[in-house]
Amino acid sequence: MEFPRIHLRRRGPGRGRHARVAPVILGVLLLILMSGCSNAASVSPPRESKSATEPTPVQVDLSTLPAATTFGNTAAAPSDPAPRAATDGVVLHVKQELAVYDAPEGRAIARLPATQFKSPTWLPVTAERGDWARVLLPSRPNGSTGWVRVGTAKVEKARTPYLVTVDVEQRRLVVRKNGREVGSWTVGVGSPGTRTPKGRTFILASIRETVTDFSPIILPLGTHSKTLTSYGGGPGTVAFHGWPDPSVFGTASSDGCVRVPSDALHLLRSLPLGTVVLLR
The missing domain is CATH 2.40.440.10 (L,D-transpeptidase catalytic domain-like)
Structure with missing residues (x-):
């Protein structure tokens, strides 16, 4: 090893x-x-950080969801549709644990903690749709992605x-x-x-x-x-x-x-x- x-x-x-x-x-x-x-x-830390306003939260029991970490397996997560493509550099800082969905307004499939290896959680954004962003996940299987709500105080966007x-x-x-x-x-x-x-x-x-x-x-x-x-x-x-x-x-x-x-x-x-x- x-x-x-x-x-x-x-x-x-x-x-x-x-x-x-x-x-x-x-x-x-x-x-x-x-x-x-x-x-x-x-x-x-990524630059150009900005916070958002808080909408009415979606009620999800995070304790029932698998963790989207390097230790976790998010088998229900959609696969990355463009695994060879660059992004526009937008990254998402998860400041509080939140749910990950299989589509905007879809089904909750995982939970994202605020830290990874005790470093703050920052994930690349690969697509945006209204108040939702598609991010790459660090869990197995490789290429896992998910959608998170970005119009909340739990996250902030920046650009690298x-x-x-x-x-x-x-x-x-x-x-x-x-x-x-x-x-x-x-x-x-x-x-x-x-x-x-x-x-x-x-x-x-x-x-x-x-x-x-x-x-x-x-x-x-x-x-x-x-x-x-x-x-x-x-x-x-x-x-x-x-x-x-x-x-x-x-x-x-x-x-x-x-x-x-x-x-x-x-x-x-x-x-x-x-x-x-x-x-x-």
Whole structure:
């Protein structure tokens, strides 16, 4: 497995601010999850934030719904209709737990918590219809989407100018800002038996590693290995992370994660949560 043991810290909404160590029970859960990603690290919050007014709420018993997290399975969620397409950069901040629907005014299929790995929940918006937005979900199956009501105080919208693409076959990662390339690197990808999954996903969280030095930062994505049901007993979350041996860059040798050089990781960690990642 690629991940060492972990200890998690909570990050605040601003860049460079980190919170205290999470309770022991939560720490153990994350230890099982990725065997090595820890301490939520600073990530730039998306900009142009704006709040909305509160309409009459729809009454839903959230406790009966599966959680839309990297640990969860939202089998009833609609699949992403455009898994190779970029978005216009709109991202949604979930400030309070809320319901996810299969369509505007449709059936509630999941619940979205306000945090993911103790980082605030930011999800990319792929479509909008009135007071509803379609977002990518971090749960299995890969490519899950859902509709959330945006005209409430539970959410706010912002915009990120960044887009990350990874050409899995060419083993090339490119970061663009407002359509202009700002960085390009040769990276390592999944081996033939544990391929990096393709599709449209996003930067889910940022975790600071304090136990080992194989990667100072782990950036979990909203997607999972298709061949491994777990990494070290967890849900098999795919991530961006560094690697101490540069010979892995340009090879297909990981368990599905994307191994990146240190300067690429430095840039990636500064991108807003919710930034779209196209794995092609």
